[in-house]
Amino acid sequence: MQSWQHFARIQAINSSQVGISWFGNNNYLPGLGDAKATTEVTLRLNLPPDLSSSPVLLTNLTDPALRVDVWSQGSFLHLPNGNMFMGYGSEPIMMEYGPLERNKTVSKARWSATFDYSDLISSYRTYKQEWDATPETHPDLVVLKADANEQLHCAGNSIYRGYVSWNGATDVTAWLVYTGAxxxxxxAIGRAVKSGFETEFSIPNDVAFVQVGAIENSSTSVGK
Structure with missing residues (x-):
C-alpha cells in the first residue's frame, strides 16, 4: 500500500491507457518504528477509468541493499538512456537505477551519492543532466613566490607562480598567459593546460604584469 505520494507525473498516454509515476515517501513522521522503504511506483491504468480493471504495476524501485526511508519531498525521473533517477527528499541521497529487465518491475541501483550529512539538508527535487556554464564573474588570478622546495615542471629559473581558477566555469580547457612591463x-607567452580546480603556471622573473584568458572549446573568453 502506498501513502504520502510526491511528484506524481503522467509518463505516457493514449486513447486507451495512461502511465502515472510517483515518489512514495511512505512515512508520515521521522523516527517511526514501522518505517517503510521509500519507493518509486509506476502504474498503467485503463482509459476511461474502470473500477473492475486493476492497475498494472510497471515499476517499484527500491534496492534492499541500499534501503532509504524518507518522510517528505523526493522526485523521480526517466533518463534518456533508459535509466531511472531518484532524489530522496528529506535524506540527502540520490540513486540511479538501471533499465528494467523483461517482465520485471524492480531494478538494482547503478550508483548512489550523498551531498551532505543526514538530517542537515534535504532536496525538494533532484536532476541529472548535462550542464554548461560561463560565469558572469572574471577568473581569479594570484601570483606568488615559489616555495624553496617547490618543483614545477618546465619552470626553469622562474621564481614566480601564477594560480588561476574560475569557479563555476565548466568548459575551460586551458589558460592563455599574457605578461609585460x-x-x-x-x-601572450604560452598556454597553461587546465588542471583541476586551480591551474598553476610559471611566470618569468622580469615581468610586472600578468593576465590570463580562459580558452573554452578552442576560443578565447574572459580574461583577467
Whole structure:
C-alpha cells in the first residue's frame, strides 16, 4: 500500500491507457518504528477509468541493499538512456537505477551519492543532466613566490607562480598567459593546460604584469 505520494507525473498516454509515476515517501513522521522503504511506483491504468480493471504495476524501485526511508519531498525521473533517477527528499541521497529487465518491475541501483550529512539538508527535487556554464564573474588570478622546495615542471629559473581558477566555469580547457612591463603592452607567452580546480603556471622573473584568458572549446573568453 502506498501513502504520502510526491511528484506524481503522467509518463505516457493514449486513447486507451495512461502511465502515472510517483515518489512514495511512505512515512508520515521521522523516527517511526514501522518505517517503510521509500519507493518509486509506476502504474498503467485503463482509459476511461474502470473500477473492475486493476492497475498494472510497471515499476517499484527500491534496492534492499541500499534501503532509504524518507518522510517528505523526493522526485523521480526517466533518463534518456533508459535509466531511472531518484532524489530522496528529506535524506540527502540520490540513486540511479538501471533499465528494467523483461517482465520485471524492480531494478538494482547503478550508483548512489550523498551531498551532505543526514538530517542537515534535504532536496525538494533532484536532476541529472548535462550542464554548461560561463560565469558572469572574471577568473581569479594570484601570483606568488615559489616555495624553496617547490618543483614545477618546465619552470626553469622562474621564481614566480601564477594560480588561476574560475569557479563555476565548466568548459575551460586551458589558460592563455599574457605578461609585460606595462599593462597596456602585454604579450601572450604560452598556454597553461587546465588542471583541476586551480591551474598553476610559471611566470618569468622580469615581468610586472600578468593576465590570463580562459580558452573554452578552442576560443578565447574572459580574461583577467
Amino acid at each position: 606595462k599593462n597596456t603592452s602585454l604579450t
